[in-house]
Amino acid sequence: MSALRSIVFALGLLCVSIATVHAQAPAALPPGMTQEQFNSLVDAISNSVTEKLKAEGATSAPAPAASAPAAPASSKSKAKPPAPAIVRTPISEGPGPFAVFFERAGKVVLAIPVLGTHLAAIPGLLDQSAKGGRGTSAFLLLLGLVAVAAVAAEAVLRALMTRFRHRLADGARAEQGLRSLMHLGLLALLDGLGVLAVWVICNAAIGAWFTGPIGQDRLAAAVLDGIFHWRLYVFLFLIVLRPALPQARLCDATDHDARAMYVRIEAVMLLIILARILGQVLMAIGTPQPAIAAYQVIGAVIYVATFIWLVRGSRDAATQWFGGLGKAAPLVGALGRNWVPVGVTFFAALGLTQIYGAVSGLTHVTNAMLLTIVLVVGVLLFETFMQAFVRRLDSQLEGRTPAGDAPKLPDVVARCVRVAVLIGVAITIAESWVVQVLALADEDQWDTITRSSRTAGFTLFLAFVLWELFKYSTDPYMARKSKDAAAAIADGDAAGPPASRISTMMPLMRMTAAVLIGVVAVMVALESFGVNITPLIAGASVFGIAISFGSQTLVKDIVSGIFYLSDDAFRVGEYIDCGKAKGTVEGFTLRSIKLRHQNGQVHTIPFGQLGQITNFSRDWITVKFNMRFAGGTDIEKLRKASKKIGTDIAEMPAFKADLLAPFKMQGVADVAENALLVRFKFTARPGNPAAIQREAVKRMFNTFPGMGIEFAREGAAVVVNTGGTTMEPASATAAQTEPAPPPAAPAKAAAE
Numbered sequence: 033m034s035a036l037r038s039i040v041f042a043l044g045l046l047c048v049s050i051a052t053v054h055a056q057a058p059a060a061l062p063p064g065m066t067q068e069q070f071n072s073l074v075d076a077i078s079n080s081v082t083e084k085l086k087a088e089g090a091t092s093a094p095a096p097a098a099s100a101p102a103a104p105a106s107s108k109s110k111a112k113p114p115a116p117a118i119v120r121t122p123i124s125e126g127p128g129p130f131a132v133f134f135e136r137a138g139k140v141v142l143a144i145p146v147l148g149t150h151l152a153a154i155p156g157l158l159d160q161s162a163k164g165g166r167g168t169s170a171f172l173l174l175l176g177l178v179a180v181a182a183v184a185a186e187a188v189l190r191a192l193m194t195r196f197r198h199r200l201a202d203g204a205r206a207e208q209g210l211r212s213l214m215h216l217g218l219l220a221l222l223d224g225l226g227v228l229a230v231w232v233i234c235n236a237a238i239g240a241w242f243t244g245p246i247g248q249d250r251l252a253a254a255v256l257d258g259i260f261h262w263r264l265y266v267f268l269f270l271i272v273l274r275p276a277l278p279q280a281r282l283c284d285a286t287d288h289d290a291r292a293m294y295v296r297i298e299a300v301m302l303l304i305i306l307a308r309i310l311g312q313v314l315m316a317i318g319t320p321q322p323a324i325a326a327y328q329v330i331g332a333v334i335y336v337a338t339f340i341w342l343v344r345g346s347r348d349a350a351t352q353w354f355g356g357l358g359k360a361a362p363l364v365g366a367l368g369r370n371w372v373p374v375g376v377t378f379f380a381a382l383g384l385t386q387i388y389g390a391v392s393g394l395t396h397v398t399n400a401m402l403l404t405i406v407l408v409v410g411v412l413l414f415e416t417f418m419q420a421f422v423r424r425l426d427s428q429l430e431g432r433t434p435a436g437d438a439p440k441l442p443d444v445v446a447r448c449v450r451v452a453v454l455i456g457v458a459i460t461i462a463e464s465w466v467v468q469v470l471a472l473a474d475e476d477q478w479d480t481i482t483r484s485s486r487t488a489g490f491t492l493f494l495a496f497v498l499w500e501l502f503k504y505s506t507d508p509y510m511a512r513k514s515k516d517a518a519a520a521i522a523d524g525d526a527a528g529p530p531a532s533r534i535s536t537m538m539p540l541m542r543m544t545a546a547v548l549i550g551v552v553a554v555m556v557a558l559e560s561f562g563v564n565i566t567p568l569i570a571g572a573s574v575f576g577i578a579i580s581f582g583s584q585t586l587v588k589d590i591v592s593g594i595f596y597l598s599d600d601a602f603r604v605g606e607y608i609d610c611g612k613a614k615g616t617v618e619g620f621t622l623r624s625i626k627l628r629h630q631n632g633q634v635h636t637i638p639f640g641q642l643g644q645i646t647n648f649s650r651d652w653i654t655v656k657f658n659m660r661f662a663g664g665t666d667i668e669k670l671r672k673a674s675k676k677i678g679t680d681i682a683e684m685p686a687f688k689a690d691l692l693a694p695f696k697m698q699g700v701a702d703v704a705e706n707a708l709l710v711r712f713k714f715t716a717r718p719g720n721p722a723a724i725q726r727e728a729v730k731r732m733f734n735t736f737p738g739m740g741i742e743f744a745r746e747g748a749a750v751v752v753n754t755g756g757t758t759m760e761p762a763s764a765t766a767a768q769t770e771p772a773p774p775p776a777a778p779a780k781a782a783a784e
Contacts, residue, residue, distance in 0.1 A: 136322075137391045140329060143322035150319045157247055157317055171248050174241060178252075179259055182233040186226035186263060193222050197277065204280040206423045213424055219280055220271055230263045247316065254312060258305040266298050272416050273349075282420040284356030289349035296342045303338055307331050321393075328390035336383035343375035350375075357415050360422075360443075361450065364415055378405060400464040407457050414453060422446045444504045448497050455489060488557035495553035502545050506538050537597060539619065585640065589623035593639035606649035607718075610642045649718040652692050655725055656713040658701055659732065660744035665708055670741055671697045674712060677731045687724050690717045695728045707744035 155168045166174070190197070197219060204215040234256035242252035274281040275291035285293070311331070314324055343350075350371040358365015367374055382401050389398035425442040459482070555565050602608050607616050608627070613635035615627035625642070627635040661670065678695035681687055693715035702709035716724055736743070 133392060136325075136393075139322045140325045140391055143320065143326045144330075146320060147314075147323040147326045150314060150317060150323060154313060154317065166248060171252070175252050175255060178233065178237040178241075178256065182230045182237075182256070182259055183263070185229040185233055189226045189229055190223065197222055201274075201277040201280040206420070210424060213421065216280060216282075216420075219277070223267060223270060227260075227263050227267050231260050234260050250316065251309075251313060254309050258309050262302055262305050265301050266294075268413060269294060269297050272353075272413065282416050283353040285349045285352045289346075289352060293346035293349035293353075296345050300338050300342050304335070307334070325390040325393075329387050332383045332386040332390065335386070336380055339379035339382075340376055343372055343379065347372055353416070354412070357412075357419055360419055360446070361415055364412065367412075378408075400461075403464050404461050407461060411453065411457055415450070418446055418449065441504060444500050448500055451496055452493060455493065484561055487560035491553050491556045491560070495549050499546065499549055502542070502549075506542055540597070540622070543622070585638075586623060589638040589640040592642070593620065593623065593625075596639055596642065596645075601645050602647055603649075606647055608648065609646040610637065611644060612641065613637060651718075652715055653718045653721055654693075654713060654715045655721045656698065656711055657725060658709050658711050659729075660704075660707045661710055662742040662744055663703075663706055663708060665710075665741055667700065667708075667710075669739065670710065670736075673736060673739055673741060674732070677728060677735065678714065680731070681724065681727055684727075687716075687727070690720055691724065692716055695724070704744075 200215045200219045200222070204212045204219060206212060238253050238256055242249040242256075272282045273285065273290045273294045275287065275294045278287055278290075281290060283290075311324070311327060314327060319327075351368045354364050354368025354371065356368075358368060382398075382405060385398045385401045389395040422442045425440075463482075555568070558568075559565050596602070602617050602625075604617050604619060608614065610627075613627055613629070615629040615633075615635060618626045618628050618634070620626060620639075624636050624638045627637065629635065674695070674697040682691050682694045691714065693713075695712065695714040698711040698713045700708055701711040712728065714721075714724060714728070733743075
């Protein structure tokens with residue numbers, strides 16, 4: 033509605049300008065005097081006034097002083113000529129820009145009848161029957177037959193290859209990887225044959241019947257050339273929308289929405305091309321400039337109405353299309369969500385600038401707006417093609433990346449190419465508006481600016497590419513660490529394998545690389561603009577020294593962290609005890625480490641306060657625990673049964689890789705009044721010993737009663753020799769670790 037109001041306002045300005053033109057019409061001639069007599073009288077009065085003003089200027093000029101001595105001639109100085117007499121005449125201010133615009137607008141409105149006259153004269157000018165040529169009807173019939181034949185040839189070729197096209201479309205799905213790109217290319221080639229047929233027929237007709245210099249031949253050549261370009265432009269949108277082949281569609285849209293958008297784009301492009309051809313015909317037959325401007329104003333109104341029809345009719349298709357591109361290009365996604373207001377605003381602005389250019393004769397604003405819209409549409413098509421290519425390449429590389437959540441190389445390359453294209457488009461649009469429209473800089477100044485900024489832009493782009501490649505190289509380790517942490521949270525029995533040393537160092541390395549690349553890129557960019565960076569470097573050095581002296585604790589924490597990491601004292605995912613706290617290492621910053629206790633608490637400890645570190649997750653771990661049995665238990669029988677359980681556990685796929693020494697009975701640890709305390713042990717890799725312990729206890733409770741091995745009766749507490757912790761008989765277990773097991777074991781959590 034805002035665009036319609038703008039159009040109505042512009043037309044209102046044109047109507048108002050009519051009254052302005054009539055108000056400025058010349059006065060009527062005096063009675064009894066012809067136009068020639070009136071012009072002679074005006075010329076005589078003008079000559080008389082001019083001679084009188086010259087005479088007054090000559091008499092008012094001061095005479096040179098007679099007593100003034102002549103200045104001696106000098107070889108180093110030249111005598112200055114006398115200053116000419118200044119004749120001051122009243123200066124009348126010219127009309128302002130708004131008055132000029134209204135005056136021209138009035139002339140444009142008054143030229144509408146002239147435009148109609150010239151349009152009506154076109155058929156007569158095309159008639160060459162008097163000169164032995166074709167008449168208007170014969171010419172139009174021949175031209176229409178050629179145009180229909182060209183368009184029909186494309187449709188016939190497409191219909192003949194329907195079955196083959198459907199077969200290619202079935203193989204063009206994104207899930208089929210690079211093979212689908214070949215199918216898409218062949219499908220585009222088949223559709224391109226139809227466009228080629230249009231070109232062949234149009235050029236053959238021009239060469240056969242329309243080669244002369246007369247108006248008929250020039251008009252026919254323009255029309256047939258316009259038909260070819262119409263089919264060529266529509267061909268680009270056909271590749272994207274594919275209204276009849278949804279399997280090969282490159283954008284996200286339903287069949288109905290894609291078909292509706294394609295038909296509207298086809299109609300709008302045909303209207304634009306025909307309107308431009310008609311404008312060229314009007315200029316060729318010598319139509320006055322006001323009438324040409326009137327035609328352009330009327331055409332602008334029709335353009336805006338047609339574009340609004342296109343925008344509103346393709347709302348659903350554009351929302352789906354651009355919304356599907358929004359994941360990789362958020363700005364395009366925002367355009368899809370606001371397609372109607374953004375599209376109406378853009379095309380209304382294009383229409384208003386065309387009206388302004390037609391009335392004022394200044395077309396640079398219209399050209400800049402048209403260039404902006406064309407580049408935006410080109411960027412949308414480019415983004416669609418690129419994302420379709422990346423999706424198929426990612427599908428081809430599925431399962432070949434180091435980590436499933438890590439970015440793939442095609443995505444990284446696509447981001448870099450996208451940034452390069454956007455930089456080029458932004459520079460082109462900026463030049464058209466800054467130099468040609470706003471005149472903030474001329475061509476030479478713009479060349480100087482671009483020459484200075486070219487190095488800066490290339491440096492920043494190179495820094496972006498380096499950072500993207502570094503992220504691509506390091507993201508697999510970051511993704512693996514996140515995946516391990518998520519698995520550890522989902523499975524309470526396992527603490528998860530500790531991260532590698534490079535995964536532990538990766539956050540610090542990425543932070544260092546980001547700072548280094550950013551600082552160097554900014555320094556080079558500033559230097560390319562002529563900024564002296566030496567004081568900046570010196571100031572940063574002094575500032576760093578001041579911070580070092582003013583925050584010694586911070587420096588201590590950072591330096592301590594560097595040495596802890598260089599000593600490989602801990603890694604992400606390992607369970608450590610630093611005296612003040614214990615838990616699993618979740619991550620760290622430049623000055624502190626984060627530990628998550630097995631109960632869920634997170635401890636943040638500066639590196640300078642860590643002190644001694646005990647790591648429970650390195651190499652191997654031996655778990656020892658006690659069980660109570662009846663006083664008359666056969667020890668040898670118990671040993672053999674325990675060994676059999678250990679052998680069975682070692683063969684289990686879930687524990688086979690983790691067990692280093694099998695589960696077995698170590699011996700009698702203590703003899704109570706009515707029970708035997710028997711110690712069992714096994715050695716496993718850190719990370720999941722609690723699950724092995726629970727499996728062994730479960731098998732003992734299920735197997736021993738059937739073998740005649742009885743557990744001690746309830747009534748006596750068992751004292752475990754790992755610190756004097758008293759456990760109830762119902763638990764039947766007490767944990768002892770040499771060293772202590774990781775935090776995931778429930779027995780350890782209960783002991784805590």
